[in-house]
Structure formats: structure tokens, C-alpha cells
Amino acid sequence: MKTRKILAAAAAVATAIAGLATASLAEPFDDGQSKTYYEKLTGKKVGFVPLSMGFDLTEGWNAGLQNQAEALGYEVTIRDPNWNTEAGVQAANGLIAEQPDVLILHPLDMQAYNRTVQKAMASGINVIQVNLKSVTNGDVYVGTDWYEMGQKQAQAVVDACGEGSGGNGKIAFVQGMLATPTATISGQGAQDVFDQHPEIEVVATQAADWDASKAQAITSTILKQHPDLCGILGLWDGQDIGTAAAIREAGVQDQVFLVTSGGGNQSAACDNIENGNFDAYYSYDVPGQARDLNSAVKILLQTDPEPGSAPFALYTPLKYITKENMTASSCWTLDELKANGG
Amino acid sequence: MLKGLNQERIVGVIAVLLFVGFAIGLPGFLGGANILSLIQNVSILGILGIGMAIGIIGRGIDLSMVSTMVISVAWMLVMVNDGTHLWLAVALAFGFAVIVGLVNGFLIAYVEVPAIFATLAMGIVVYGFGKSFMIGQDVVYLPQGESWFYRIGSGQVAGIPNPVIAFALVALVAALFLKFTKVGRYVYAIGNNVATARITGVPARPVILAQYVLIAVIAVVAGIVVATAVTSMNTRLALSTQVYDVILVVVLGGIGLSGGKGGVRNVIVGTILIGILLNGMTIMNLGYTTQNIFKSVILLAAIVIDTMLNPRDEQTAQHGDI
Numbered sequence: 001m002k003t004r005k006i007l008a009a010a011a012a013v014a015t016a017i018a019g020l021a022t023a024s025l026a027e028p029f030d031d032g033q034s035k036t037y038y039e040k041l042t043g044k045k046v047g048f049v050p051l052s053m054g055f056d057l058t059e060g061w062n063a064g065l066q067n068q069a070e071a072l073g074y075e076v077t078i079r080d081p082n083w084n085t086e087a088g089v090q091a092a093n094g095l096i097a098e099q100p101d102v103l104i105l106h107p108l109d110m111q112a113y114n115r116t117v118q119k120a121m122a123s124g125i126n127v128i129q130v131n132l133k134s135v136t137n138g139d140v141y142v143g144t145d146w147y148e149m150g151q152k153q154a155q156a157v158v159d160a161c162g163e164g165s166g167g168n169g170k171i172a173f174v175q176g177m178l179a180t181p182t183a184t185i186s187g188q189g190a191q192d193v194f195d196q197h198p199e200i201e202v203v204a205t206q207a208a209d210w211d212a213s214k215a216q217a218i219t220s221t222i223l224k225q226h227p228d229l230c231g232i233l234g235l236w237d238g239q240d241i242g243t244a245a246a247i248r249e250a251g252v253q254d255q256v257f258l259v260t261s262g263g264g265n266q267s268a269a270c271d272n273i274e275n276g277n278f279d280a281y282y283s284y285d286v287p288g289q290a291r292d293l294n295s296a297v298k299i300l301l302q303t304d305p306e307p308g309s310a311p312f313a314l315y316t317p318l319k320y321i322t323k324e325n326m327t328a329s330s331c332w333t334l335d336e337l338k339a340n341g342g
Numbered sequence: 343m344l345k346g347l348n349q350e351r352i353v354g355v356i357a358v359l360l361f362v363g364f365a366i367g368l369p370g371f372l373g374g375a376n377i378l379s380l381i382q383n384v385s386i387l388g389i390l391g392i393g394m395a396i397g398i399i400g401r402g403i404d405l406s407m408v409s410t411m412v413i414s415v416a417w418m419l420v421m422v423n424d425g426t427h428l429w430l431a432v433a434l435a436f437g438f439a440v441i442v443g444l445v446n447g448f449l450i451a452y453v454e455v456p457a458i459f460a461t462l463a464m465g466i467v468v469y470g471f472g473k474s475f476m477i478g479q480d481v482v483y484l485p486q487g488e489s490w491f492y493r494i495g496s497g498q499v500a501g502i503p504n505p506v507i508a509f510a511l512v513a514l515v516a517a518l519f520l521k522f523t524k525v526g527r528y529v530y531a532i533g534n535n536v537a538t539a540r541i542t543g544v545p546a547r548p549v550i551l552a553q554y555v556l557i558a559v560i561a562v563v564a565g566i567v568v569a570t571a572v573t574s575m576n577t578r579l580a581l582s583t584q585v586y587d588v589i590l591v592v593v594l595g596g597i598g599l600s601g602g603k604g605g606v607r608n609v610i611v612g613t614i615l616i617g618i619l620l621n622g623m624t625i626m627n628l629g630y631t632t633q634n635i636f637k638s639v640i641l642l643a644a645i646v647i648d649t650m651l652n653p654r655d656e657q658t659a660q661h662g663d664i
Contacts, residue, residue, distance in 0.1 A: 054473055054577075055480035083581055178630050207630040211579065212572035217383035221624040224376040238481045242572040249496050249503075267483045275486065277573075 040302045042073040047095035048104040049088055051132075053080045056265040057286055058106065059334055061130065064290025064342025065104075065297070074301070085112045092116045096123055102300050104128045104293070110135050110181045121307035126300040130293060131284070131316075132181055139305065140296040141313040144284045146182050150189025152318060153233050153259050156280050160257035161230035162197050167257075169199045171231040172222045174215050174243050175207040183207075186235055203229065212242030219246035229256055237262035237269055237281070244277035264319060270331035273323055283319040287332050290342045292316065349596030349648035350608050356644065357615040364622040371625060378503055384591075384617035385509035386564050386571075390584075391591040391609040392516045393560035398592055399520070400553050401533040401601025402450060402457035406442065406465035407561045407588065409580040413472030414438045415565030416575040419482040428489055436562055442468055443558030447551035469580040477577060484573040495571030508567050509613075512560060517606040525552055533601030591616055594641055596648070615640070 028035070048065065050058035062078060069076045077100070079091035085108050095103055096119060103120050105127060107113040113129075114136040120127050127138030161167030173190065176183035194200050204222045208215035215234070223229060223246060232247070234240035240260040247256050257279045262268055264283030272278045292314045321330050332341075365372040390407055397404040418435035422428055442464065449460040484492065497504050520526040528549045531539040540546045569575045595612025597604030619640065623633045 052480070054478065059479070083578065175630075204624070204627045206624055206627070209582070210576075211582065212574055212576060213386060213568055213579075216572050217620070218624055220379045220383060221376070221621050224373065224379050225370045225625050238574070238576055241483070241574045245496060245572045268481065271483070 037302065038072065040304075041298065044074040044102075044301050045098070045100040046074060046076045046102045046104065046297055046301075047092075047098070047100040048076055048078045048106075049081060049092045049095065050078065050106045051081070051088070051108050052083045053078065056268060056334070057131065057263045057289075060263065060265070060286035060332065060337050060341070061290050061293055063334060063337040064287065064294055067338075067340070067342040068294045068298070072298075083108070085109065089113065089116055092120070096120050096125060099123070100125060101304075102126045102128060102297055104130055104297070105134070105138070106130045107132050107134050109179060124307060126305065126307050128293070128296050128300070131289065137308070137311050139300060139307060139311055141315075142289060142292045142296050143314075143316055144182075144318070145315045146185035147189040148315070149182075149261055149282060149284070149318065150186030150191075151193050152320075153186070153235075153261060153282055154190035154193035156259040156282075156320075157231040157233050157257065158193060158197050158200060160259075160279070161200065163199045167230040168228060169197075170201050170203050170226055170229050171233065172219070172226070172229060173202055173205040174218060174232060174234045174240065175205060176235045176239060177209045178207050183235060190233060208239050208242070210236055210239050212239055212245075215239045215242035216246045217242075219243045220249065223247070223250045223252065223256075227252075231257040231259070234258060234260040236260065237265075237272065237278070241268075241272065241277060244272065248277070264321070264331050266331040266333045269321065270326060273321060273326055276323075279322065281321040283321055283331070284316045285319045285332075287337055287341050288319075289316055290337065294342045348651075349644060350604070350611055352647050352651075353594055353596060353615050353644050354611050356640065357611065357618055360615070360618050360622065364618065364625075368622060368625050371622065376621070378501075378506065380617045380621040381506050381509070381614070382503040383620065384613050385503075385505040386568055387587060387591055387616065388509045388609060388613035389512045389560060389564040389567065390588045391595075391613055392512055392606060393557040393564070394588045394592045395595075395597050395604065395606065395609045396516060396520070396529065396553060396560075397457070397557050398589075398597050398599060399533045399601060399604060400529040400550065401536070402461075402550070402553065403589070403599075404446065404461045404554065404557045405458065405585055406446060406461040406468055407557060408582070408585045409465040409468040409472075410439050410442045410558050411561040411565035411568070412575060412577050412580040413468050413476065414442075414562050415569050416482045416577050417472060417476045418566075419484055419569060419575055420477050422487075423482070423485055428487065428491060432491070432566075435565075436559060439558040439562045440555050443555035444551065446558070447554035450554065451547040451550035465580070465585075469577070473577060480578055481574055481576045484569055484575075491566075492570055495567045495569065505567050505571060508563065512563060513606050513610060516560070519556070520605055525549055529553055530602055533603070535602075587616075590637075590641060594644055 065076045079095060081087035081091050092105060103125050105113055113134045117127050117134055117136045117138050128140040128142060129138050131143030133141050157171050161169050161171055175187060194202055203226050206218045208218055232243055234243050237260050244258060247253055247258060253276055259280040260278050261282040263286040269281050269283060273281055370376060393407055394404060414435040418431045421431040446461055446464050449455045450457045494504055499507060528544045531544050532546050532549060536546055591612040592609055595608030597608045619637060
């Protein structure tokens with residue numbers, strides 16, 4: 001009995017000494033700010049409601065978010081509503097009940113999350129909206145300026161087909177699903193540019209519903225009708241792979257200039273620029289957005305502002321990719337991002 | 343004279359009228375190339391429609407068709423991208439679809455779940471299962487390859503676009519199946535009256551099983567045409583309303599939802615009408631919503647005219663539609 005007690009005491013002393021030793025060894029250098037930085041981030045909770053997991057953008061952002069969260073000791077919880085707005089609102093409400101420190105929303109349309117954003121902020125949660133924005137501002141918007149995107153894409157078509165280009169100015173606009181903010185806002189941006197260029201004739205504006213087969217059908221009909229078409233403005237790589245297929249089938253790849261946009265994923269963007277499907281591509285560079293997203297999260301976690309008191313935006317610098325300027329690092333792959341993104 | 347006008351003929355007449363109208367009013371509509379592209383643009387809808395028709399003739403329906411198409415073909419592309427041999431991947435994709443068809447058929451024939459619920463649920467199961475375990479990404483891209491397989495959806499033979507040929511082949515095989523095989527005739531018998539069919543010795547349950555397997559296989563064929571045409575497969579299609587477009591084509595062509603009636607010709611007529619409409623409206627550059635209004639008004643008109651000319655009698659009404 002006695003020996004046991006002595007042994008136990010000895011063990012306790014040994015552990016305490018060992019503990020002291022590791023504690024003194026692990027005391028990191030503090031440059032005056034780094035200690036509070038790590039302390040403020042550790043143990044925090046971040047909620048993320050994407051449109052849906054499983055596609056290049058959300059998977060990319062998530063890879064970046066998880067990398068930083070793991071490195072810094074906070075937690076990013078995902079609720080996947082799989083393209084369903086109602087499920088998204090429910091998921092967001094569920095997260096609000098769990099009181100995370102920051103809530104990241106990726107809204108499908110401009111109205112659906114308005115009240116969710118307000119509710120989260122009212123209960124003391126900082127809100128970040130990524131790549132798509134509700135009408136209601138959260139604390140941060142990280143993502144594309146869709147109006148700028150429309151303008152830049154339209155300008156690319158104007159440069160290829162407008163005055164001084166040698167083109168005849170006949171272009172077509174393959175729209176996306178009309179209710180989505182990307183389609184409406186980009187559409188307006190593009191229209192505003194075309195309005196300034198009377199030499200540009202938009203011979204067709206048709207919605208393809210983000211569906212490659214529909215884009216193909218529409219484009220092939222337009223090309224039959226206007227065999228001398230000079231350019232096409234498309235709004236999303238996944239859809240415009242169909243637009244490109246119709247152009248290829250009509251044998252007018254050299255004549256028709258196709259500009260599209262997307263997250264800049266290797267197989268969606270660079271592979272298709274390489275093989276001539278797309279002539280030009282505006283990328284909103286998902287690794288860059290992941291980095292911005294992480295910055296916003298870390299700023300909010302450190303400063304912990306009263307929700308809505310100091311809103312700011314980080315609009316994504318757009319990357320213009322063509323066959324001529326493309327390099328090995330123009331696009332990204334998910335494996336890369338998972339390994340060292342964010 | 344009006345008596346002979348069934349829905350198929352009414353739709354045929356509407357199609358001809360539209361065709362003539364567009365041909366006169368729209369420059370460029372009547373070109374041989376435009377006519378071919380018109381059919382090409384609806385050939386996938388047509389292929390799916392033929393599968394759906396086989397279901398509806400047997401007084402069933404398959405709402406899981408688009409999910410089956412999307413998931414099996416996307417899975418095939420994933421496998422090919424990961425280095426699986428092309429033909430093995432194709433075989434596995436068909437194998438997966440056959441399993442889906444068997445489960446559908448089993449639920450409907452043996453568990454006696456109404457087709458509309460069984461396939462509605464299966465569609466969700468197939469999509470969910472596929473997205474969780476088989477396919478990581480929403481959009482899967484087609485690798486570049488030399489095999490003729492990659493040209494099923496694009497390119498042409500003797501000036502006819504390959505998807506049109508695929509549509510024609512599927513239509514031909516389905517027509518032969520429905521007209522001349524024993525199982526095909528049984529499908530009509532079951533669609534007319536399943537109880538009577540069983541009393542007279544038709545093996546109703548195995549036939550229903552075969553029916554849904556066939557539909558799933560046709561769905562994969564349609565998917566292969568889609569994927570090779572646009573060099574990718576977007577799994578989000580499974581969440582779209584495409585399946586209603588498919589039903590629209592079938593019903594528009596005059597295949598009644600009460601089963602036992604109609605054939606491949608009806609699907610072709612319905613598909614071509616939709617093709618003419620879409621093509622003409624695209625040429626006119628009509629807006630998206632306007633196009634939808636026209637599509638539905640034409641469908642309603644066809645059904646209303648049919649109901650007026652062929653009113654329901656006691657016999658056709660007793661089974662009831664879905």
C-alpha cells in the first residue's frame with residue numbers, strides 16, 4: 001500500500017517536471033503580436049453554407065479554409081444545401097443557433113438570405129458573403145464584382161470584333177440562368193459596354209440555363225443563321241463548353257472569338273484554352289479568393305467587431321487568360337489547393 | 343373527317359403549320375443545314391423521350407431517367423479520367439444503369455409501389471449515391487481520345503450529324519421492340535390492363551422488370567451522346583427540370599398517360615414539333631420566358647383539341663391517368 005502511494009507520488013512529480021519542461025521549451029517567440037494572434041484564433045468556430053459542395057469553386061474555397069483552420073486551431077463547419085435555397089436558409093439558421101464566431105454564406109440569389117444575414121448579425125455573429133451577395137450587406141463581401149466581369153468580357157469581344165479589329169461586329173450573347181445575380185448583373189455590365197459601341201451588333205441573346213447541351217443547341221442555331229458571326233460572349237465555363245462544341249462542329253473556330261469566365265480550374269479553364277475551345281477566359285481565381293476568404297475570417301476573429309459596424313469588401317482581381325499568356329500556374333487543381341492552398 | 347384527328351395528327355398538323363410559317367417568315371430557316379441542326383438539337387430529348395414512352399405505354403413512368411443518365415455517364419468519365427480502359431468504363435456504366443433499372447422494376451413489379459413514386463425516389467437515391475460515392479465534381483470533363491466513341495455526339499456521317507443518327511437508331515430499335523417482340527407486345531397489354539394481361543398468361547412482373555432496364559439503358563445511350571457532344575457531363579442536370587421536358591415530348595406526341603397506346607412515331611412527332619419551336623424561337627431571338635410560354639401554350643392547345651375531338655368515354659376513363 002505504502003509503496004504504491006510513494007510510486008504514485010513519484011509519478012506525479014515526474015509528470016509535473018516533464019510538463020514544466022515542455023511548457024518552458026514550447027513557449028514560442030512573441031514578436032509583440034503573434035501571441036495574441038494565435039490565442040485569438042484558437043478554438044474559434046466558423047460556419048460555412050455554400051451553394052453546394054462538389055463543384056470547383058466551393059471545393060477550392062473549402063480546401064483553403066480547412067488548411068488555415070487546421071494550422072491555427074479553429075474549426076470550419078460546412079452545411080451543404082446542395083443547390084437548394086430553402087435548405088440553405090435552414091442550414092444557416094441551424095448554424096446561427098450554434099453561435100459560431102463567423103458565418104460564411106454563398107447565396108444562390110440576391111434575396112433569399114437577406115433575413116438570414118440580418119438574423120445572424122443581430123445575434124452577434126459576423127457574416128461574410130462569398131462570390132455572390134445578398135442585397136443586405138454582411139460584414140464582408142469576398143468575391144467577384146459581377147458588373148466588372150460583364151464589362152471586361154464584353155470589352156474582350158469588342159476588341160476582337162469591334163472597330164479596328166477587322167471583325168464585322170456581329171456577336172451573340174449566350175446567357176446563363178436569368179434569375180441568378182451573376183447572369184443579371186454581368187448581363188447589364190456587358191450591355192452597357194455594347195451600348196457604347198454602335199459598330200457591335202448583338203444578333204442574339206439567348207439563355208442556356210447554365211446547361212452545356214442547351215448552349216450547344218442555341219449556338220448551333222445562331223451559327224446556321226449567322227454564318228459570319230464574329231464573337232460570342234459566354235458567362236460560365238461549364239456551360240460554354242457546349243458553346244465551344246457548336247463552334248467546333250460548325251468548323252468556324254478560327255472565325256468566332258469565344259470569351260467565357262469561371263473559377264480558373266485547370267480542367268475547366270486552361271485545358272479548354274489549350275485545346276482551342278475557349279479563345280479567352282476571365283478567371284476569378286479561386287486560390288486567390290480562398291486567400292481573401294481566410295484573411296477576412298482572420299480579421300474578423302481578431303478584431304471581433306460589432307456585426308455590421310465596419311463592413312468592407314474584397315473584390316477579386318480578375319485574371320485574363322489566353323493561349324498567348326497562359327503559363328503552368330494560370331490555373332489551379334483541387335489537389336494543389338488541398339495540399340497548400342489558402 | 344375530324345374523327346380521324348388524334349393527338350398525334352393534330353401535333354403533326356401544328357408542326358407542319360409552324361414549319362411552313364417559319365419557312366416563309368424566317369429567312370435562313372429552310373436551309374438543309376438548319377433543318378438538320380434543328381433535329382440534332384432535340385435528338386437527346388428524343389432519345390430520352392423514347393425511353394420514357396416505353397415506360398408510359400406500359401402505364402408506368404420513369405422520373406429517374408435523367409439521374410440515371412447523368413450519374414452513370416459521369417461515373418464513366420471519372421473512371422476514364424482515372425485511367426480505366428474506355429470500354430470497361432462504358433460497360434460498367436451500362437452495368438450500373440441495368441442495376442438501377444432492375445431496382446426500379448423490382449419496386450414497381452414486385453413490391454407494387456406506383457411507378458411515379460418508386461422512380462421519383464430512385465432518381466434522388468441514384469443522384470445522392472452517385473454524388474457521394476462515385477463522382478467528386480459537379481462537372482466531369484471528357485478526356486481527349488482517338489476512339490470513334492468520342493465522336494458519337496459530334497461530327498457527322500454522310501452529312502447527317504451523329505446525334506441524329508443515334509436518335510434514329512434508338513427509335514428504330516425501340517419501334518422494332520415494341521412492334522415485333524413478344525415482350526414489346528406484352529408492354530402494351532400490361533399498359534392496357536395489367537390484371538387482364540396477367541389472367542391471359544402474360545408474365546407481367548418480369549416484363550415490367552425488363553421495361554425499366556431498357557429505359558435505363560436508353561438513358562445511358564442519351565448520356566453518352568450528351569457527354570461526347572459537349573465534351574463534359576454536368577451532374578447538376580439531374581436537379582434540372584429536364585425530365586419534364588421529356589414527358590412533355592411524349593405526351594405532346596399523343597402517348598396517353600393511361601398507357602397501352604402510342605408508339606415511337608408519336609415521340610418523333612412530339613420531338614420534331616419542339617425542335618421546330620425552339621429553333622424558330624431562337625432564330626427570332628425571343629426571350630427565355632416568352633419561349634416557355636409558347637411551349638406550354640402549344641402543349642395545352644394540343645391537349646385541348648385532343649380532348650374535344652376524342653372525349654373520354656367510360657372505357658378510357660375507368661383506369662384513370664396518373
